[in-house]
Amino acid sequence: xxxxxxxxxxxxxxxxxxxxxxxxxxxxxxxxxxxxxxxxxxxxxxxxxxxxxxxxxxxxxxxxxxxxxxxxxxxxxxxxxxxxxxxxxxxxxxxxxxxxxxxxxxxxxxxxxxxxxxxxxxxxxxxxxxxxxxxxxxxxxxxxxxxxxxxxxxxxxxxxxxxxxxxxxxxx
Amino acid sequence: xxxxxxxxxxxxxxxxxxxxxxxxxxxxxxxxxxxxxxxxxxxxxxxxxxxxxxxxxxxxxxxxxxxxxxxxxxxxxxxxxxxxxxxxxxxxxxxxxxxxxxxxxxxxxxxxxxxxxxxxxxxxxxxxxxxxxxxxxxxxxxxxxxxxxxxxxxxxxxxxxxxxxxxxxxxx
DNA sequence: GGGTACATGTAATCAGTTACATGATTTA
DNA sequence: TAAATCATGTAACTGATTACATGTACCC
Numbered sequence: 600x601x602x603x604x605x606x607x608x609x610x611x612x613x614x615x616x617x618x619x620x621x622x623x624x625x626x627x628x629x630x631x632x633x634x635x636x637x638x639x640x641x642x643x644x645x646x647x648x649x650x651x652x653x654x655x656x657x658x659x660x661x662x663x664x665x666x667x668x669x670x671x672x673x674x675x676x677x678x679x680x681x682x683x684x685x686x687x688x689x690x691x692x693x694x695x696x697x698x699x700x701x702x703x704x705x706x707x708x709x710x711x712x713x714x715x716x717x718x719x720x721x722x723x724x725x726x727x728x729x730x731x732x733x734x735x736x737x738x739x740x741x742x743x744x745x746x747x748x749x750x751x752x753x754x755x756x757x758x759x760x761x762x763x764x765x766x767x768x769x770x771x
Numbered sequence: 772x773x774x775x776x777x778x779x780x781x782x783x784x785x786x787x788x789x790x791x792x793x794x795x796x797x798x799x800x801x802x803x804x805x806x807x808x809x810x811x812x813x814x815x816x817x818x819x820x821x822x823x824x825x826x827x828x829x830x831x832x833x834x835x836x837x838x839x840x841x842x843x844x845x846x847x848x849x850x851x852x853x854x855x856x857x858x859x860x861x862x863x864x865x866x867x868x869x870x871x872x873x874x875x876x877x878x879x880x881x882x883x884x885x886x887x888x889x890x891x892x893x894x895x896x897x898x899x900x901x902x903x904x905x906x907x908x909x910x911x912x913x914x915x916x917x918x919x920x921x922x923x924x925x926x927x928x929x930x931x932x933x934x935x936x937x938x939x940x941x942x943x
Numbered sequence: 944g945g946g947t948a949c950a951t952g953t954a955a956t957c958a959g960t961t962a963c964a965t966g967a968t969t970t971a
Numbered sequence: 972t973a974a975a976t977c978a979t980g981t982a983a984c985t986g987a988t989t990a991c992a993t994g995t996a997c998c999c
Contacts, residue, residue, distance in 0.1 A: 605959070607871060614878035624978055634877055637868050641960055646980055648958095669979065686879050687886055689893035693901060694870035696809050696927070699779060699862045705806055705920045706786035707858050714859055721861035727867060748877045751934050758930045762923050768849070778986070800946055813988055818952060820986095842952065 605681065609657075612648045613674065613682040616658060619672045623649060632736065632747070636729075636752065644734055657681055700725075700763070711771050719767035723760055730756040777853065780812055781829075784820045785846065785854040788830060793843045795821060804908065805917070808901075808924065829853055872897075872935070884942050891939035895932055902928040 612626065612632055620626040623645045630645070657678035661671045674682070677747050700722040700767040707715060733752045740746045783806055784798065792798040795817045800934060802817070821844050825832040829850035832851045846854070872894040905924045912918045 603993080607869070607874060608958085610874065610878070614874075617878070625979080627978090634874070635795055637870055637873050637877075639867055643928070643961085644959065665985095677836070682878070683881070686875050686882060689886075689890040690871045690875060691897045692871045693891045693897055694868060694872065694931075695811055696866060696868050698866035700866065701805055701809050701865050701920055701923055702779060702782065702786075702806070703858050703862060704916055704923075706789070706918050707852070708914055709855070710858060714861075721863045724865045725865055742880055744880050747938055748873055749860055750875055751876075751931070754930050754934055755927070758926050759866075759923070763856040764925055780986085794950095795952080799950090813953080815989085816987065 605685075608644055608648055608683050609639065609652060610682065611638060611640075612645065612652060613657065613678055615681070616649075616672055616674050616684055621673070622669050629682050636732070637748070652678065672752070704766075715770050717768070719763045723763040723767065726756050726759045726763065730760060777857075779810060780816055780820055781824060782854060782857050783812075783848055784817065784824060788821075788844055789851070789854055793845070796841070808904070809920070811922050823918065824850065840929060850862050876938075887941050887942050891935045892943070895935040895939065898904065898928050898931045903930060 611630070615626045615629055615634070618629070620629050624640075626645045626649075627642045629655070649658055649660070649670070650678055652658040657675055658672045658677050661673070663669050663671060700718060703710075705714075707718070710718070730753065731751055733756060737746070737749045737753065740749055783802070785808075786803055787798045787806070790801065792801050798817045799814045811829075812931065821830055821832070821842070823896070824830040829847055830888045831847050833842060833845070835841050872890060875882075875890055875901065875933070876887075879890070905921055905928060909918070909921045912921055
């Protein structure tokens, strides 16, 4: 029962399977318009990771007979347990942000006001685009928890749209 | 001049050296109370990465004679150029967030209100702690750009403190 | 002068990413 | 039936992380 060698992506996979995803492609589809927005990874991991989890006994792997003969995954009791325990453990782990824009701002003492302004506008655009996506998703969401996550996304994007907009204004 | 094989951490190192850091430990010190908050990485990278950059001709490496005989790095003209060009290129890249709390919320349809509340409080605590750090840093900051970055951090943390607090309240 | 914290690195591993390759299904 | 597009993977690489190991300076 080695439970601590699981990565966040492991739990994403377990969670997606628990929510009814069965094949890697299915997970990819579901993830790409939900959890993928706040924990991104390439689709190849959705082929590698389930295999690992199957080896650990947390997923069961079956092979389709006809057609594409793709691998179909289901949660084992051990997998369900691992997921539940992880979910129930409140994390105080610090969220990480990886923001190239802030990085450039931090090191950009030598930038001209125009260059800084261009950076700020590009970032504002990026956040606006993401905001639009979240607003669209917000309408389609069914569960209370998913709605809450989308809300977090909306608040976050609005915060940064404002931040960059103000920055562009004050440095003009 | 292979410029695209540089990672964000490469630029962090170049930026730190440009800001006057000379040894790996020095970079570690400076990063740990600034850029490390929004782009975290283990200190071992601050030994490996400068070596790579030196091989690429972007840093010059010298060895101290006496004492610890540590490696002292300085920017080469090519390094300065690479950094400047990167800084001047406005990024529209989407910032990534990696938030375990949101992950648990997303997959936590089966959590009881009490468990959800515990998660929310733990997350609120974590964000409050980080907020306190930023407030302290805010006073010590000298440059306008650094002040702006700290401001982004403050806004971000306040957003999430509020988010989790409200969540705990509405699900009670 | 012994202990403790600070400082400097290395080695090994692995998760994550990129790139490639091909099969199945739909559509025009 | 040809051509897109959707779908399913694999292989290779490497950046990032973990863990270890040791040296130096300080302080009690």
